[in-house]
Amino acid sequence: MTDRLSDVHESGMTERAVRTQGDILEVATAEFAANGYAGARVDEIAARTRTTKRMIYYYFGSKEGLYLAVLERVYAQIRSVERGIRIDELSPDEALRTLAEATYDHHTTHEAFIQLVSIENIHRAEHLRQSETILRENVTAITLLEEVIARGVAERIFRDDVDAVDVHMIISAYACFHVANRHTFSAIFDRDMLDPALQDRHRRLIGDMVIATMTDRRVR
Amino acid sequence: MTDRLSDVHESGMTERAVRTQGDILEVATAEFAANGYAGARVDEIAARTRTTKRMIYYYFGSKEGLYLAVLERVYAQIRSVERGIRIDELSPDEALRTLAEATYDHHTTHEAFIQLVSIENIHRAEHLRQSETILRENVTAITLLEEVIARGVAERIFRDDVDAVDVHMIISAYACFHVANRHTFSAIFDRDMLDPALQDRHRRLIGDMVIATMTDRRVR
DNA sequence: ACGAATGTGTACTAACTAGTACGTTCGAAC
DNA sequence: GTTCGAACGTACTAGTTAGTACACATTCGT
Structure with a gap:
């Protein structure tokens, strides 16, 4: 339809x-x-x-x-970025950082995508749910993550009670927020979210965060 | 005005x-x-x-x-929640977890607030910027965090290259995303974000995440 | 009691906005 | 070069929506 x-x-x-x-x-x-x-x-x-x-x-x-056509187009774009990521030869933690940074990079350079996702959520995803293409194809990120996490868990460096969707959520949350809530955050905390030095620091921070969470000794 | x-x-x-x-x-x-x-x-x-x-x-x-009146009201509400948080007697990492979980709890129970923030960001915070009250008073969270981080750094259990605003961003990002992007995330990954068991797990995860990030040995 | 300010309801309008009726042009196939 | 359908442009409409004119009620200080 x-x-x-x-x-x-x-x-x-x-x-x-x-x-x-x-x-x-x-x-x-x-x-x-x-x-x-x-x-x-x-x-x-x-x-x-x-x-x-x-x-x-x-x-x-x-x-x-x-x-709807606009929505499908922007989702197709992120899909193609995800397909281009190669992490086969990286160690689990390096792979995790690579995935996190790739997501961060995509989101910071595709503001329209983030804004459209926000808008779609305001409308309870009623349009997105109509698109079989998006629902069918947009799980690429999860497949990649599952493989990396499985490896990390097997090597006993990752905790095993956090799954791929959780990790994807952590990464997405951080990367989305940085773009989606840029304006209110900037206004309230008087911090320029577009400052290259800050973006660089935040890019490293997202990697640190995901790796630290997954390799945390305390929780095991 | x-x-x-x-x-x-x-x-x-x-x-x-x-x-x-x-x-x-x-x-x-x-x-x-x-x-x-x-x-x-x-x-x-x-x-x-x-x-x-x-x-x-x-x-x-x-x-x-x-x-605008609506916006000021919801911001006043979160402000009053923040003022009610007592962390003086907690260790830095326990304090951090308490703050993270309080933010998570507030956001999951105040969907309207999150949606309004999203909407405000779509409009580049042009309304929010008109409200001196919000801009003036909504830094309470940062004050609390600054104190906790200072203690953690002094005790040499926290890294010192991540400031209060960064930590606030990490916490907010996670808590916001969980609510703001609930619908697209549910639709694509077929995961019920309102499931109490999942919310419980995610509530613990946000604490783990912040503490793991701040106490990470690797980066120091 | 009374006037003045605050508080309330009804019926309207001016402007806007998604969508369309109808006509025209272009390009390829025959 | 004619025909047919895809591609396009103009001018319009029907319905909606923020905002208002005007009339009326309530409250309270004096």
């Missing part, structure tokens, strides 16, 4: 049509991320595009259809 | 007026948290109140004024 419209157009689409759709998606991503679902204006998206509002409805059917 | 309207009414307000305003704020909190700023409907808030839309504008001036 989700992809019906775009599927129809995927075959027999001219070069120009592909560009137009991409153009719309690009602008729509920024608009939805910046203003929320209800706050986003279809007219505003159309105005910032080479094309017109008519085309948005032609290709995406409705505001909701457009939003 | 922010508080002008409510200040005017604070003196010489009837009992009934106080109740009406409280009623409006209660309903508005839920409506804004559930639908975002743009998605929230003033008519809907009015309908769910004992009173009418007229009164919302009478007391709060505008939709934005109402939203």
Whole structure:
């Protein structure tokens, strides 16, 4: 149901049509991320595009259809980043740090993704749940983590009562927060979250945190 | 500027007026948290109140004024929770765990607060920045943390290159994520974030995490 | 008791916004 | 070069929504 419209157009689409759709998606991503679902204006998206509002409805059917397409696109992007991570030859703790830092890097460089996830959560993931693609494919990160944790536990350097989803949550929480709550955090604690030196320190800190947690002697 | 309207009414307000305003704020909190700023409907808030839309504008001036009042109220609530935490007699690591768990408990039981913070961040904290009260008073958590960290560092059990704001970020990130990203996380990883057993485990995990990070031998 | 301020309800409006009716152009196949 | 469908543009509408004009009630100090 989700992809019906775009599927129809995927075959027999001219070069120009592909560009137009991409153009719309690009602008729509920024608009939805910046203003929320209800706050986003279809007219505003159309105005910032080479094309017109008519085309948005032609290709995406409705505001909701457009939003869904935007959501699927940003999730597809993070998926492709995750697939590119190679950790086979690293020790469990180095692998953990690599995964944590990769997530941190992705999130800090893809603010729109984080904002869209926030927005989606405000709406109780009702749109995301409609997308079989996202639900089916977005567990890559977990597969990688499971393998690393299994190795770490086998080598008796990791605790065994924290699973892959927990670790993913720890990493995601930290990386998401840094971007998602940037503005309130900056305002209240008067700390520039975009300062490169600070970001560097926080990048190291997320690795420290995950490794320290998983290798903690106290809890075993 | 922010508080002008409510200040005017604070003196010489009837009992009934106080109740009406409280009623409006209660309903508005839920409506804004559930639908975002743009998605929230003033008519809907009015309908769910004992009173009418007229009164919302009478007391709060505008939709934005109402939203701001809502924001200040939820921030005042967390502030009062923070003021109630007693950690003077605890060891630094126990104190850290207590603070982390208190934050976790507050956030899991105040979903509206977390949602409003998310919403505020979508709008780049432009409303929050207008509220001197929030900016002035909401650093209580940091004061507590600073004291604990200073003690831990002095006792040579904590690392000294992570400051109070960093630790607050780690704790907040974890506690926020658990609530804020509950829906997308549940949907994708098919894990019920409201399961009491899981919440219990996660409550212990946040303490483990903070203590492990701060007492990590590797980094010193 | 009375006037003045505060508190309340109803009915309205002006502006906005998602979505559409209808017509046109472009490009490829025959 | 004609036909057919995909791609596109303009001008519009129906419904919604923040905000208000106006009338009325309640309370309280004097």
